[in-house]
Amino acid sequence: MKILSIQSAVAYGHVGNSAAVFPLQRIGVEVLPVYTVNFSNHTGYGSWRGPMIAPEDVAAVLTGIEERGVFGEIDVVLSGYQGGEGIGDVIIDAVARVKAANPDAIYACDPVMGNAKSGCFVAPSIPVLLRERVVPVADIITPNQFELGFLTGTEPTTIASTLASADAARAMGPHTVLVTSVERPDREEGTIEMMVVDDRGAWVVQTPLLPMKANGSGDVTAALFTAHYRRTGDAADALARTTSSVYDLLERTHTSGQRELQLVESQESYAHPRMQFPVRQVR
Template sequence: MQILSIQSAVAYGHVGNSAAVFPLQRIGVDVLPVYTVNFSNHTGYGAWRGPMISPDDVRDVITGIAERGVLGQIDAVLSGYQGDTGIADVILEAVAQVKAANPAAVYACDPVMGNAESGCFVAPAIPDLLREKVVPAADIITPNQFELGYLTGTEPDTLESTLAAADAVRALGPRTVLVTSVERPDRPADTIEMLAVDDAGAWIVRTPLLPLKANGSGDVTAALFTAHYVQGRDAAAALARTVSSVFDLLERTHASGQRELQLVAAQESYAHPRMQFEVAQVR
């Protein structure tokens, strides 16, 4: 499997492609990473150095890949945080080129906008751009519960309202939706859930809620779910493998006492997930 991953990159730590590429490689995926920024570290530190890469330069890199004649070998295009409004057009152009070369290829979009604790943390134009232009072109999206609410103009909190919001966003275009950070008022204390919905049904899985903020964990989640889903077209199996891997990554990170994801140390969790959580069909 080959995935063209168009995301940010950092030298120190693990977000964007610097979080997604290694786990994908560890499960046997050949990744073509294209960078949208090349920063010293993620912006959560409040200070960083390095350039944002212009949309024209990102486009030029993708053109160079196309000139190698390999677009037909790509199985999926993956995108995450979009720092510049012009990047959306570049990504959609790349998706169109890849699908023209390989009609079976899919586009997986992580519509990064914010979360329930922080609210929106992207440029003001990005959320509307994602909702109106990017998400309708996607086959797979991986929003958290907060982002799902923004995309649908709802406030999902119960299982029923979250499923309804997933159906509403699927009506926009993407057939497969992974909802992360699902928090229902009736869930057991100190737990969190993840929900996957596609044409075959809907499945949910619950894990302990670990007391840490882990920048980049959503990027790992989107990457692993995309690869597992594209490989087997089985949402329940992709959900089970992804949740197992990501939980063990987060648990190892928490135990380390470090701020950055212990991405390399947790590598066996990607290659050989423990499958320790039950996935329940809810529809």
């Protein structure tokens, strides 16, 4: 499997491609990383150094890959945080060119906009770009519960309303929706859930809620789920494998006391997930 991953990169820590590439490689995926920024560290620190890469330079890298005749071998285009409309245009164009070269290729988009605690933290133009132009051309999207509501203009809270919101998102174009950070009022205290919905049904998995914030965990989640799902076509299995791997990564990070994901130290959790959390079909 080959994944073209168009995301940010940092020298210190693990977000964007700096979070997604290694776990994908560890499960046997060939990754072609294309960078949209090259920062010293993620912006959560409040200060960073390094350049945003101009959309035309990102496009030039993609054209260079295309000139090697590789687009026909790409199975998945993966994208995460889109810092500006220019990058969005480049990604949409790349998806069209990859699919022209390989009609079996899919596009997986993590529509990063914000979260329930922080609200929407991207430029006002980004949700409009995602909702009107990016999501309609995606095959898989991986929003958190807040982003799902923001995209669809709904209020997902319960299992039923989250299912309805996922269906509204699927009506926009994607056939598969992975919803992360699902927090319903009637769930068991100290837990958090993920849900996946596709043409075959809907499934939920529940894990303990760890008392931490981990930048980059969503990037790992989107990457692993997409790869597992593309490989097997089994949404429930992909959900179980991804949940197992990401939970163990987060637990190791929390135990370490470090702010950054313990990405390399957790590599066996990607290659050999424990499958410790049962997946429950809800439709």
